[in-house]
Amino acid sequence: MRTVFDSAAFAAPDRLAAWESATSASLIPTEIASPDPLAFTARLGVAALGDAQVTSLSYTSLFSRRSPRAIRICDPEFYQVGLIGGGRQRIDQDGVRAVLVGGQFVIYDSSRPFEAVTGDGISKSIVLQFPKRLLPVAPAQIARLCATPLPATHGIGRLLAQFLVTVRDDHDDYTGRDAKRLGHTAVDLTTAMVAHHLERDDPPLRSPSHVLYLQIMAYVERHLDRPGLAPGSVASAHRISLRYLHRIFQQHHHTSVAAHIRTRRLERAARDLLDPRLTQHTVASIATRWGFDRPSDFSRAFRHHTGLSPHEYRRGPQ
Numbered sequence: 270m271r272t273v274f275d276s277a278a279f280a281a282p283d284r285l286a287a288w289e290s291a292t293s294a295s296l297i298p299t300e301i302a303s304p305d306p307l308a309f310t311a312r313l314g315v316a317a318l319g320d321a322q323v324t325s326l327s328y329t330s331l332f333s334r335r336s337p338r339a340i341r342i343c344d345p346e347f348y349q350v351g352l353i354g355g356g357r358q359r360i361d362q363d364g365v366r367a368v369l370v371g372g373q374f375v376i377y378d379s380s381r382p383f384e385a386v387t388g389d390g391i392s393k394s395i396v397l398q399f400p401k402r403l404l405p406v407a408p409a410q411i412a413r414l415c416a417t418p419l420p421a422t423h424g425i426g427r428l429l430a431q432f433l434v435t436v437r438d439d440h441d442d443y444t445g446r447d448a449k450r451l452g453h454t455a456v457d458l459t460t461a462m463v464a465h466h467l468e469r470d471d472p473p474l475r476s477p478s479h480v481l482y483l484q485i486m487a488y489v490e491r492h493l494d495r496p497g498l499a500p501g502s503v504a505s506a507h508r509i510s511l512r513y514l515h516r517i518f519q520q521h522h523h524t525s526v527a528a529h530i531r532t533r534r535l536e537r538a539a540r541d542l543l544d545p546r547l548t549q550h551t552v553a554s555i556a557t558r559w560g561f562d563r564p565s566d567f568s569r570a571f572r573h574h575t576g577l578s579p580h581e582y583r584r585g586p587q
Contacts, residue, residue: 270314270325270440281307288313288328295324296398297347297379298339302332310391316440318452320575321399325437328392333385340380347379348411349398350459352421352430356392360385362416374419374426374462376411383416395433402532403456407523410467425465429458445585446543453540481507482521485514493534496560500526534559535574538567542583552579 274291276284289301303309311328358369362383421430504514556567
């Protein structure tokens with residue numbers, strides 16, 4: 270893991286300002302204060318996982334605030350999933366307060382103001398952050414879990430916690446391609462944990478429209494490799510009108526039908542580009558496999574989705 274901040278490298282009067290600068294650059298911009306600035310110590314390490322990032326932090330007592338003004342100036346639109354490793358911490362977001370101890374997760378949203386306070390002594394945490402667009406859950410549903418303690422000692426939470434600790438400890442052994450694949454795994458595990466808690470608190474709907482929505486989602490997954498897959502063909506396959514299909518997605522999904530199909534195709538293509546078993550396959554053949562007939566359309570969409578061209582993504586860090 271790459272160390273990007275160690276308070277031992279700074280004179281005591283400069284440490285707090287340097288920490289605010291380091292966390293703003295590595296995570297998201299926040300305002301930092303401490304009850305005893307001259308005694309403040311901290312350390313921060315970063316592990317890049319493609320679009321995701323794992324950050325290991327330890328720090329003495331502090332106050333952190335993400336204000337509406339800071340959000341207007343810079344909002345990367347991230348979800349952050351914090352694993353508390355030690356110390357007592359508190360976070361307030363959207364009128365909800367979570368008091369956290371070791372062995373708990375907390376989710377927060379970079380697009381909403383929050384305040385965080387840590388207790389006396391040294392607090393430790395691991396933060397997973399990734400673009401919100403990668404989580405296939407409606408923002409309104411995620412908001413229900415923000416600033417809520419979630420267990421990290423059993424069930425799916427334990428799986429995600431063990432994964433993050435392992436990434437923190439072993440990151441230097443991973444190649445660039447390994448890291449990108451692990452980024453996908455991190456988001457998948459987070460999705461599983463989020464879905465588990467949402468379903469526990471609000472069991473899945475059994476309405477006819479929800480059943481139809483699940484059937485449509487399964488149909489899309491099975492036919493992503495077909496170039497003709499589009500909202501019209503999906504509607505025809507389920508003997509419903511295009512208008513009703515769009516209404517179903519408005520009720521149960523966070524994007525349009527076409528956007529969902531394109532995103533899932535790009536995600537499948539991204540995984541294939543990193544698959545060592547497919548190194549002999551050209552970018553064009555992978556694009557065709559996932560329904561993109563024109564390489565130029567695929568390259569443009571892929572760059573918009575990942576920030577890299579397919580070839581750059583496949584090569585990984587040089």
